[in-house]
Amino acid sequence: MNSTRAKIIVRGAVQGVGFRPFVYCLARDLGLSGGVRNTGQGVEIEIEGSRTDLDEFLNRLQIDKPLRSSIESVDCSFLESTGQTGFAIQPSDPAGSKTTLVMPDLATCEDCVSEIFQPSNRRFFYPFTNCAHCGPRFSIIERLPYDRAHTSMKKFQMCRKCAEEYRNPQDRRFHAEPNACSECGPHLTLCSPEGQPLALKQQALVQAVEALRDGQIIALKNLGGFQLLTDARNQEAVQRLRFRKRRMEKPFALLYPSLESIHLDCVVSDKEEALLRSPQAPIVLLKRRVIAEGQTSISPAVAPRNPWLGVMLPSTPLHWLLSRQFQRPLVATSGNISDEPICIDEEEAFERFRGVADLLLIHDRPILRHVDDSVVRVILGGEQVLRRARGYAPLPIYVTHPLSNVLAVGAHLKNSVALSLGNAVFVSQHIGDLENELAYAAFCQATADLPDLYEVEPELLVCDLHPDYLSTQYAGNLPVARHAVQHHWAHVASCMAENQIEAPVLGVAWDGTGLGPDGTIWGGEFLLTGPAGYERVAHLRAFRLPGGNAAIRQPRRAAIGLLLEFMSFEDLKQLRLPLLDGFSESELRLIHQMRAQRINAPVTSSAGRFFDAMAALIGLRQRTTFEGQAAMELEFSAKPGMSDVYPFQLLKNNPMVLDWEPMVLEILRELQDSTSIGVISAKLHHTLVEMIVAVAHKIGQPRIALTGGCFQSRLLTERTVLRLREEGFVPFWHRQVPPNDGGIALGQVMAATWDRRPEQLPVLSRARATETATIEGYPRTSHGPSKAKILTETPS
Secondary structure, X not given: OOOEEEEEXXXXXXXXXXXXHHHHHHHHHOOOEEEEEEEOOEEEEEEEXXXXXXXXXXXXXXXXXXXXXXXXXXXXXXXXXXXXXXXXXXXXXXXXXXXXXXXXXXXOOHHHHHHHOOOOXXXXXXXXXXXXXXXXXXXXXXXOOOOHHHEHHHHOOOOHHHHHHHHOOOOOOOOXXXXXXXXXXXXXXXXXXXXXXXXXXXXXXXXXXXHHHOOOOEEEEOOOOEEEXXXXXXXXXXXXXXXXXXXXXXXXXXXXXXXXXXXXHEEOOHHHHHHHOOOOOOEEEEEEOOOOOOOOOOOHHHOOOOOEEEEEOOOXXXXXXXXXXXXXXXXXXXXXXXXOXXXXXXXXXXXXXXXXXXXXXXXXXXXXXXXXXXXXXEEOOEEEEEEOOXXXXXXXXXXXXXXXXXXXXXXXXXXXXXXXXXXXXXXXXXXXXXXXHHXXXXXXXXXXXXXXXXXXXXXXXXXXXXXXXXXXXXXXXXOOOEEEEOHHHHHHHHHHHHOOOOOOOEEEXXXXXXXXXXXXXXXXXXXXXXXXXXXXXXXXXOEEOOOXXXXXXXXXXXXXXXXXXXXXXXXXXXXXOHHXXXXXXXXXXXXXXXXXXXXXXXXXXXXXXXXXXXXXXXXXXXXXXXXXXXXXXXXXXOOOOOOOOOOEEEEOOOOEEEEOHHHHHHHHHHHHOOOOHHHHHHHHHHHHHHHHHHHHHHHOOOEEEEEOHHHHOHHHXXXXXXXHXXXXXXXXXXXXOOOOXXXXXXXXXXXXXXXXXXXXXXXXXXXXXXOEEEEOOOOEEOOEEOOXXXXXXXXX
């Protein structure tokens, strides 16, 4: 029989997922000879046999591939046979460009979970159990290709039994790089806050569980960094954690021991259950289940005034052992103080958690890069990522055309960075807000990490237009060509990229803050994209923010700034509003003067600040302790089942302006009439949706991209998509990357690529009123809105 040799290059997620063992077993099953090895590009296979068997091999390579793998491409060339016999897994080849995919950390598989709870198994109660199908990847890899010698596991030499598993083609730990057991692998140590060892290995875990039962706070070194744990049903313990962590109201995530226990506290759909049990094992936002006495069984301090809980199942053997022993939900929040990145080093942890944690449960496997828990939800029938980290990063977003090597450094808040290689854009794990030295250091490490991992020299650095962002300043200090991208253009480009749509598109970018080319703070934007970039075709009416950043922390300031746009200071003082109660006469006068004299009172068209102002105006939230808090509470207060809207105006300037004044005047009248907050909130959200629909009709572009942090609102997003579809438009929204600033880096890469003239950005034209279109009420019918009343005026 004639023999043929094939050289096959497989690209994609094919390292760290058991792909080489799969190839080995498939080749042996078909009686083929040759070898397989990891390379910087993926997996390289040289294989010999009959052409019929080789065709069968290529077919099954795609069909029977490992569950966790994904194949991007298979390149095959047929060569002359060399008469090779046998088949082997060969040493990796580190030469050449690095284009293979680095796998994210994967949640513990069912087989490994079963082993750690079997007393007869040699991995019984071993918290670092893993196999070719699960365990650490991205958090432990130093460089490509993915081999044990290139990971933080290189310091642990496998014992005889582990080595036998590693070499056995029939074992699921065949070439599982982090393979270990209690004899040869990492181990646990329970320490006092001062670093004094108190217990080792299994006893360390047992004592940690006892401490949790006593209401203590444990700093746990998990897969991608530290977490802070405490009993979620112990109100005093949760409050103590809030005080120590300096996180007064922002919701905590919960770790549950089983799916059954989640069902006791939350309503869980089939899709949400699938996400909880997926290899990514993210935090999933679930609706609270209300029990007879009107409260869920966990502490009210876990998520104050929030009808949703962030819930996850165990993702590591250590999580499984702790939660099964504890048998109740645990708070499992990021191991940091407010605004800091999560801690990954135990020596640093003793310093950072002094006065925070009562005990520290640590291990001796080094974490090479911090990887926080991902946060997702189900919306509009599908998954949406709100924080992209463990289980998702650093897998790429694929785009339609090959790109040059561009490094984007993201925004200031919810930072992530991105690197483009070919038609793949690798988006880093969530880094966080660049508000302090520790956060900036984590950003610098992640920004250097992606190019180092793929051994790429970026040809272009892309940053935000805002010169004061630390990420922008970082880009300016490097000897590489730099391009600044306007914040909301990056948002729109991000949504377009992940949905693989090309211009023209009408982008609706609503968020809290982003510097516009005109020097004002944008955030309620409608951007029409084209081959030369974008045009700002409409925005929300702007208003001043007295105190600048202080107005972000105090929505009542934003409300006063908004009201003073259309009423006098004396009229303002006559209003009977809760937002005025906390101000003295002198404070109010100072705010008025600040705005009137334009001192620290920037102009903004921000939808996020408008939501804040409305929350303060109707008495919901005057001060905030975390970003988005006022808007969240406004959304949660909305009465369901309503469709009424307020009047508003669309001023046909250049660009058009959506004037909210008629709506706010109507809200003031309803407050005087004691209309419920739930009714006002619902009508307000529906009116903002109708504003989007009105602009869409004026522009006439059928494809609409919804992006920016405001579209984290379920009510706003779902209602907007529904209404746009009813009106014949095709809406797109984020799924794979967050709608918030966590998706900015992807958009920066794409916007820099699409900009025809990178050194120039569109400049806002001077507004010139030509017509006023008043749209009143929009009463609903089964066929959409009734005919709007249009009033044409001559500008004064």
